[in-house]
Amino acid sequence: MLSNVDETTAFGGFNRNSFQVEMIEDWNDDGSSDSEENSIDNISSSEHQINPNNVHESNSPKESIAIRQMRHDVFAKLPAMKQFAAMQPSPACRPNLDAALPEWKWSNSTRFTRMYFYHARKAGGTSLARYFSNVARHYGLKFKAVEWKASEEPGEPFGETTFYVTHLREPVDRAISHFKYQGRWNCRDLGKWFNSKRSDFVPTNLNANKIETWVETGGFDDTTCPRNEFSLGECAVNCYTQWISGLSCPQYNISTEVQYEVANARLRRYNFIVILERLADERYASAIEQFFGVPGVTNRRSAFCERSSRKANKMNPLVVTNETRQILERLNEVDLRLYNEISDCGVEEYEFGRLDPARLVSNSVSSSDQSSNGGRNNKN
Numbered sequence: 001m002l003s004n005v006d007e008t009t010a011f012g013g014f015n016r017n018s019f020q021v022e023m024i025e026d027w028n029d030d031g032s033s034d035s036e037e038n039s040i041d042n043i044s045s046s047e048h049q050i051n052p053n054n055v056h057e058s059n060s061p062k063e064s065i066a067i068r069q070m071r072h073d074v075f076a077k078l079p080a081m082k083q084f085a086a087m088q089p090s091p092a093c094r095p096n097l098d099a100a101l102p103e104w105k106w107s108n109s110t111r112f113t114r115m116y117f118y119h120a121r122k123a124g125g126t127s128l129a130r131y132f133s134n135v136a137r138h139y140g141l142k143f144k145a146v147e148w149k150a151s152e153e154p155g156e157p158f159g160e161t162t163f164y165v166t167h168l169r170e171p172v173d174r175a176i177s178h179f180k181y182q183g184r185w186n187c188r189d190l191g192k193w194f195n196s197k198r199s200d201f202v203p204t205n206l207n208a209n210k211i212e213t214w215v216e217t218g219g220f221d222d223t224t225c226p227r228n229e230f231s232l233g234e235c236a237v238n239c240y241t242q243w244i245s246g247l248s249c250p251q252y253n254i255s256t257e258v259q260y261e262v263a264n265a266r267l268r269r270y271n272f273i274v275i276l277e278r279l280a281d282e283r284y285a286s287a288i289e290q291f292f293g294v295p296g297v298t299n300r301r302s303a304f305c306e307r308s309s310r311k312a313n314k315m316n317p318l319v320v321t322n323e324t325r326q327i328l329e330r331l332n333e334v335d336l337r338l339y340n341e342i343s344d345c346g347v348e349e350y351e352f353g354r355l356d357p358a359r360l361v362s363n364s365v366s367s368s369d370q371s372s373n374g375g376r377n378n379k380n
C-alpha cells in the first residue's frame with residue numbers, strides 16, 4: 001500500500017441512460033454487403049450458450065495447484081467485483097486521473113510513470129496504439145502495448161503507477177471485420193500475393209473460407225492455452241470478455257458469465273476507454289485530443305496485411321446476411337452486454353477535461369517498456 005496518498009474507494013453513484021451508437025464506414029473494411037446469400041441456418045449456438053449459474057469451482061484431481069489457487073482467488077473476489085462494477089462509472093464516459101490501488105481503491109495524488117494500452121484486435125487498435133505511444137512519448141512516460149494476451153489487472157503491485165487506456169468497437173462489426181482481415185484467407189498468402197511474390201495464389205470466393213465455419217469455431221477451438229498461459233489471436237465470439245478477463249482457457253473451467261464479471265470490473269479500473277465508432281464525431285475526437293494534449297487520434301496506420309485483405313475483399317465482396325448478423329448477435333450476447341454497458345454514456349457530451357501534467361513523472365527514456373503481441377507479426 002502506498003503511503004501519504006489520498007485514497008478513496010471507488011463506490012460512487014452514476015446514473016446512465018440508453019444511448020444509440022452510429023457505426024461509421026471509415027473504420028470498417030471495404031466490400032461489405034447486405035445481400036441475401038450464404039444462409040447459416042445450420043449453425044447451432046447451444047454449445048456456446050451461457051449458464052449464469054455455472055459459477056462454482058471444480059475440484060478435478062487433474063488440475064494443477066496453480067489453477068486451483070487462481071480460480072479460488074477469482075471466486076473469492078467476485079462479490080467485490082460485482083459491487084465495484086455496479087457503482088463505478090465507465091471510463092468511456094468519465095475518464096479519470098486516479099491511480100488504481102489494491103483492494104479496489106484509488107489514489108488521486110499518486111503520479112503516473114507509465115502508460116499501458118490494451119490492443120483489442122480489429123477495433124482500430126494499430127492506429128490507436130500509435131497515437132497513445134505518441135502521447136506517452138510527449139510526456140516522457142514509459143509505454144506498453146499488449147494484444148493477444150490477457151489484459152493487465154490495474155491495481156496490482158507492478159512497481160509502476162500506470163495510466164490505463166484501451167478501446168472498444170461494436171462486437172458483431174468487429175467480428176466480421178476480423179474475419180475479412182484474417183479469416184477468409186491466410187494473411188501471409190495475401191501478403192505474398194499483394195506483393196507479387198506468389199503467382200500460384202489469387203484470392204477468390206472459391207478458395208475463401210466460409211464465415212459460417214469461422215463463426216462456429218473462432219474463439220473456441222483455438223483457446224487451448226498451452227502451458228496454462230492465455231493467448232487468443234483469431235476470435236469471433238465474446239472476444240472482449242475473453243481478452244480482458246484472460247480466463248477462457250478450458251482448463252480453468254470458469255464460465256463465460258464469471259469472465260464477464262471480471263472483464264467488466266477490470267475495464268472500470270481503466271482511466272480512459274476509446275469507443276471506436278464515436279471517432280467519426282469531430283467533437284469526440286477533439287475532446288480526446290484536448291484531454292491528452294496531443295493531436296492525431298484519427299490518423300490511421302495500416303496493420304500487417306490490411307492493404308492486401310482490403311484489396312482481396314474488394315475483389316470478392318463478402319455477403320453478410322441479416323440472418324448471419326442475428327446468429328453473431330446471439331453468440332456474442334455477453335460481449336454485446338459488456339460493450340453496451342461500458343459505452344452507454346446517456347448523452348453525447350464529450351467534456352473530458354484535460355490531463356494534468358503535474359500528475360505525470362517524465363522518464364529519461366520514453367517508450368522504453370513497449371511490447372506488443374508476443375513476437376507475432378500479423379497485427380491489426
